[in-house]
Amino acid sequence: MVKIGVQQPPAALKPDKEKEKAAGGDGVAGAVLLPPGAEEPGPAAQGRRSSLSGVCYLTMGLLVLLLGLVFASMYIYRYFFITQLPRESVFHCGVLYEDSLYSPFKGQLELHEDVKIYIEENYEQINVPVPQFGGSDPADIIHDFQRGLTAYHDITLDKCYVIELNTTIVMPPRNLWELLVNVKKGTYLPQTYIIQEEMIATEHVSDMEQLGSFIYRLCSGKETYRLRRRGARRRISRREAGNCHRIRHFENTFVVETVICQKS
16 A cells, blocks of 8 residues: 655745745845935935035135235245345435525535435434535434434534434435435436424433434434424524534435524
8 A cells, every 4th residue: 555645845945935925925036125215316416416526626726826826925025025125225325406595606516425224124324424515514314213213413513412203304214215216217306405404402311222222323422412493484594503503414305404503
């Protein structure tokens, strides 16, 4: 008698069928489910990202260009502009002018002086040698724009006189430098008239350090007096001058005669 038996499927095949059912029963294996919100970005999102990157690169490029312009400007200012304005400029100057009061028949007179201009320190130093025509003393003059003071060293008397800087007559260092450069080139010639300012010596100066280092070097060891300007009036003649001394100089487009009189 023959027994007929039904062979059971292997146990290892059942999990595969159950996996297929869990996958949807369509027989497609290896499908991956993405969580909500994790879809791949579309073309619009990719365009926004590229535009933002472009703006960042453009901003960085503009910053680099701006820095380059700043450094280039500093280079040009340092090596071209500053070199044209040296720290110390020395000029030997001569000017022709007319003096109708003292020498009406001599025609034009000539005045020479040496000018040192210190741009950074903001002061001017002038040396007036003994004039050829007489009637004026040789002198060393300092115009200190930092302190707002002018000092006259009358070489004949070997005395110093200090007064407030008159900015209506004395040009600042940079302006005077430009004027003398143009005169040297022949592009501008100063006017030839003369004006007069009259001053009176007042009190003696004992503390020289308060006058600043530039005037201190000029007047140290010399009798130094303060000056006071007299009110505006007509030019005084030599007979009216009395005990006065004159210093003729120029720091502008005209000649200045500084008359220093002793207090009576």
